[in-house]
Amino acid sequence: MVKCLANPGTEEGGQERHLQDNEGKEEREIGTDIGPRAEVEGKLHYYLKNVHFKNNLDEEIFFNENRDLNTGYNIINLVYLPNGVLHREIVGSYNPYASQGQNFIINEKAIVWESTFTQTPPQAKCSESCPPGFRKLTRQSVPICCFDCIPCPQGEISNQSDMDNCVKCREDHWPNHKRDTCIPKLIIFLSYEExxxxxxxxxxxxxxxxxxxxxxxxxxxxxxxxxxxxxxxxxxxxxxxxxxxxxxxxxxxxxxxxxxxxxxxxxxxxxxxxxxxxxxxxxxxxxxxxxxxxxxxxxxxxxxxxxxxxxxxxxxxxxxxxxxxxxxxxxxxxxxxxxxxxxxxxxxxxxxxxxxxxxxxxxxxxxxxxxxxxxxxxxxxxxxxxxxxxxxxxxxxxxxxxxxxxxxxxxxxxxxxxxxxxxxxxxxxxxxxxxxxxxxxxxxxxxxxxxxxxxxxxxx
Structure with a gap:
């Protein structure tokens, strides 16, 4: 089993968040007594906005302008050992605020799948993937994961798997035999060599x-x-x-x-x-x-x-x-x-x-x-x-x-x-x-x- 959990940080960071939560509770209780709810939320947001610290991984933890926690998540693989002990193994991470290509990292070789799976990694589709040169054609009255693979029409290619539509080649290019890439068209004329x-x-x-x-x-x-x-x-x-x-x-x-x-x-x-x-x-x-x-x-x-x-x-x-x-x-x-x-x-x-x-x-x-x-x-x-x-x-x-x-x-x-x-x-x-x-x-x-x-x- 694989779960996504927020990075816990250090114990000090956890205690600091705990203190901030306690302070938030006190403010909520005071706000309930002295004013409307909007005033209480304003004070709470004031404290949350000031939360800013680093964990033991030297990562900055703070709330952004949308009141979302500006941090990543660890992808944890839950493995049940033969003695019944539950072991948690970090197999990747997800950080929406990281740079392109670094926002989602996973080590597929480190994942341990349940023995009940007949195929690893398990397929989430009822149809095989369409290879390059083909496109998907959905079937009617069946789940969207079920589809047919049909070859790209004349003059078009698909260079990736499971493409919904084929791409038309340029006017001076033509698909190769597999229809997965465009190649220059053959130039013909009546030559002296033929x-x-x-x-x-x-x-x-x-x-x-x-x-x-x-x-x-x-x-x-x-x-x-x-x-x-x-x-x-x-x-x-x-x-x-x-x-x-x-x-x-x-x-x-x-x-x-x-x-x-x-x-x-x-x-x-x-x-x-x-x-x-x-x-x-x-x-x-x-x-x-x-x-x-x-x-x-x-x-x-x-x-x-x-x-x-x-x-x-x-x-x-x-x-x-x-x-x-x-x-x-x-x-x-x-x-x-x-x-x-x-x-x-x-x-x-x-x-x-x-x-x-x-x-x-x-x-x-x-x-x-x-x-x-x-x-x-x-x-x-x-x-x-x-x-x-x-x-x-x-x-x-x-x-x-x-x-x-x-x-x-x-x-x-x-x-x-x-x-x-x-x-x-x-x-x-x-x-x-x-x-x-x-x-x-x-x-x-x-x-x-x-x-x-x-x-x-x-x-x-």
């Missing part, structure tokens, strides 16, 4: 090398009829722009930074506009070249490279102005998306102005549509001007890729959205490269007999 990033980087470098080889072949065989017949300078511009398109997909891989976010979509928009305007210029050149050969055609004076360069320059300049408006109004910037992935922070590039972003993409779609329609209408030209057929197939592949890209992009989340965008850039660029130039490279390298003026004019 398998998906390695595959996309390898494919980008591979297509860029193929593009560079084709450009080298066209430069080396620049004086051959098949290269000259298809406006070789525009072919050079198209090949260089396609190579930049492949390489710009590398900017989509890695941790997004302010510079890379700005260059990602603007470089992509500019290079694709140059590619598509070059294809449009080649298609218009093919149509004009065919009609200019007819007797009395007025298109003969428009033949030459000036009209092609004008188309490329005007389309690219218009796209450049759109990109400038985009950058000066609301440029792209790195964005820490904390809601997309559970327990992780996704770093992605926010487009900034969505209107400007869709204007850039819309202009690319406009160029692709005009190029496709023009090439499709001129697909039945004579064999010597058969580049319109290849342009038709290339634009069909290009439009198919980007039409498929839109629902796929909207249905993915996180870093896989970036991977889908990179795939669309590489697939559409590879479609343009393969459909327009691979057949010409086959003739240049494997069928040199067909790369002659006589062979070209033979089928005209």
């Amino acid at each position: 398998a998906l990033g390695i595959v996309l980087t390898t494919s980008c470098i591979f297509f860029s090398l193929i593009n560079a080889i084709i450009l080298g072949i066209f430069i080396h065989y620049r004086d051959t009829p098949i290269v000259r017949a298809n406006n070789r300078h525009i072919s050079y511009i198209l090949l260089i722009s396609l190579m930049i398109c492949f390489l710009c997909s590398l900017m989509f891989i890695g941790r997004p930074e302010p510079v890379t976010c700005i260059l990602r979509h603007t470089t992509f928009g500019m290079t694709f506009s140059i590619s598509l305007s070059s294809i449009l210029a080649k298609t218009i050149t093919v149509v004009m070249a065919f009609h200019a050969t007819k007797p009395g055609s007025k298109l003969r004076k428009w033949m030459g490279s000036r009209i092609s360069y004008t188309i490329i320059l005007s389309c690219s300049l218009f796209q450049f102005i759109l990109c400038l408006i985009w950058l000066f109004s609301a440029p792209p910037f790195p964005y820490y998306n904390m809601q997309s992935e559970i327990g992780a922070i996704l770093i992605e590039c926010n487009e900034g102005s969505m209107i400007a972003f869709y204007c850039v993409l819309g202009f690319l779609g406009f160029l692709a549509s005009i190029s496709f329609i023009t090439a499709f209408l001129s697909r039945n030209l004579p064999e010597s001007f058969n580049e319109a057929k290849y342009i038709t197939f290339s634009m069909l592949v290009f439009c198919s890729v980007w039409i498929t890209f839109i629902p796929t992009y909207l249905s993915t989340r996180g870093k896989y959205m970036v991977a889908v965008e990179i795939f669309a850039i590489q697939a559409s660029s590879a479609g343009l490269l393969g459909c327009i130039f691979m057949s010409k490279c086959r003739i240049i390298l494997l069928r040199p007999d067909m790369n002659s003026r006589k062979s070209i004019t033979k089928n005209n």
Whole structure:
């Protein structure tokens, strides 16, 4: 049995209190005879207020302004010895006026519990304690000491036992597996080290090398009829722009930074506009070249490279102005998306102005549509001007890729959205490269007999 008793102090202190009590009695008796009760209490409080002494533990004993004894209490363990003698053992103390951490002291190892207890120390609850990571849920129509332990909900923790409520982690933190502490969220982005990033980087470098080889072949065989017949300078511009398109997909891989976010979509928009305007210029050149050969055609004076360069320059300049408006109004910037992935922070590039972003993409779609329609209408030209057929197939592949890209992009989340965008850039660029130039490279390298003026004019 454990009891709390006031510190008795010394015998002298006890005698002094006894004297003060006797004096208090005398005052009460006198007060009863000579005046009302309030006067007696006032005199009694006067004497109590003057009680002030030290016991043998050098503790000051006095009454405070609330008339409470300003002293602590000993916690005594009552132990019945086998011979029946009652032994009192001090096992702790309680002093409400002591400093924080020293007001309650107890030595649990010194406590002797009754042998009738089946558990020591005895439990005062009908339910086991809820460990960290759980919270208490009280049961209805049962004592308050009975409760259930339920795990903390998602995004919350409890770092102490028997917590009534869980604590929500900060926005950039997440509970650990035990849900007893908050840890920083995992930062994710499409990196060069992971398998998906390695595959996309390898494919980008591979297509860029193929593009560079084709450009080298066209430069080396620049004086051959098949290269000259298809406006070789525009072919050079198209090949260089396609190579930049492949390489710009590398900017989509890695941790997004302010510079890379700005260059990602603007470089992509500019290079694709140059590619598509070059294809449009080649298609218009093919149509004009065919009609200019007819007797009395007025298109003969428009033949030459000036009209092609004008188309490329005007389309690219218009796209450049759109990109400038985009950058000066609301440029792209790195964005820490904390809601997309559970327990992780996704770093992605926010487009900034969505209107400007869709204007850039819309202009690319406009160029692709005009190029496709023009090439499709001129697909039945004579064999010597058969580049319109290849342009038709290339634009069909290009439009198919980007039409498929839109629902796929909207249905993915996180870093896989970036991977889908990179795939669309590489697939559409590879479609343009393969459909327009691979057949010409086959003739240049494997069928040199067909790369002659006589062979070209033979089928005209």
